[in-house]
Amino acid sequence: MPTDQLSNNIRRLRFNANEMTQQQLANKVGVTRQTIIATEQGRYAPSLPLAIKIARAFGKQVEEVFQLEG
Amino acid sequence: MNRLKKKAWAELVAFGSAMLLISTPCTLAMAKHNTQGLRYVFIALIVGVPAGFFAYLAHLKELKKYDEREMSILRKSYSISSFVFTIILMCLSFTAFLLIGGAGSIRIVYLPMMLFAGLFLAQCAQSFTVLYQCAKEDDAYGPTQ
Numbered sequence: 001m002p003t004d005q006l007s008n009n010i011r012r013l014r015f016n017a018n019e020m021t022q023q024q025l026a027n028k029v030g031v032t033r034q035t036i037i038a039t040e041q042g043r044y045a046p047s048l049p050l051a052i053k054i055a056r057a058f059g060k061q062v063e064e065v066f067q068l069e070g
Numbered sequence: 071m072n073r074l075k076k077k078a079w080a081e082l083v084a085f086g087s088a089m090l091l092i093s094t095p096c097t098l099a100m101a102k103h104n105t106q107g108l109r110y111v112f113i114a115l116i117v118g119v120p121a122g123f124f125a126y127l128a129h130l131k132e133l134k135k136y137d138e139r140e141m142s143i144l145r146k147s148y149s150i151s152s153f154v155f156t157i158i159l160m161c162l163s164f165t166a167f168l169l170i171g172g173a174g175s176i177r178i179v180y181l182p183m184m185l186f187a188g189l190f191l192a193q194c195a196q197s198f199t200v201l202y203q204c205a206k207e208d209d210a211y212g213p214t215q
Contacts, residue, residue, distance in 0.1 A: 031137040034207060043207075044139050 004070045010040045013058045013065065029053040147199035155192035162187060 014020040022036045029036075029050060038044035039054070046054065048062075055065045071079075101108050136144065162184040170176045 032140065035137050035139040038139060038207065044142075047138050050138060 004068050005042065006045045006066055007042055007069050008040065008066045010036070010054065010065065013060065017058055025054070025057060028057045143200060143203045146203070147196040150199045151192040151196035154195040155188045158188040158191050159184065 010025070014022070014025060022040070023033045026033045026036045030053070031050065035044065035046075039046050039050075051062050051066055055062045058065065097108075133141065133144070166176050166180055166184065170180065
């Protein structure tokens with residue numbers, strides 16, 4: 001099994017988007033705040049639809065928000 | 071045909087044949103010796119299948135309120151609870167067979183008791199799994215809302 005790690009820039013992008021809160025982002029993409037926290041900290045790898053929704057919330061491409069390491 | 075399909079077909083054929091070989095004589099014996107009992111099995115099926123179907127629909131409706139991360143925790147807990155249910159039922163069945171059933175029969179009351187014990191422990195395992203996962207998250211990010 002591959003041990004690829006998914007990293008992301010959600011925290012920085014939230015800060016750049018008028019300091020958007022985790023709750024606001026969660027509401028935008030239709031998940032709980034805990035899911036945003038887990039994703040932001042790299043503890044949870046979101047599904048492709050959720051990753052696209054998060055990227056769209058910042059007006060970015062998925063690759064600009066999420067990167068595959070390893 | 072990919073290997074997953076091959077595996078599924080092989081298992082289906084093997085277990086299907088085994089079940090057919092075992093269940094046919096059992097059903098025939100039951101029909102011969104206990105016609106009344108067989109009638110109750112059919113009644114239970116007529117009541118149980120629609121009840122199970124509606125319970126399943128209600129369960130699906132309830133699941134819609136969770137997001138994908140919560141669903142992944144729930145899926146993990148369901149798989150653990152299914153495992154616990156299988157193990158408990160297996161242990162109880164063998165215990166009943168080897169110890170209680172040594173005289174050739176067991177009291178009928180033990181059967182639902184075994185089922186409910188399995189269900190109860192499986193539900194406990196499921197709840198503990200969810201609580202454990204949430205506690206792990208609380209440690210990492212602070213209390214969940």
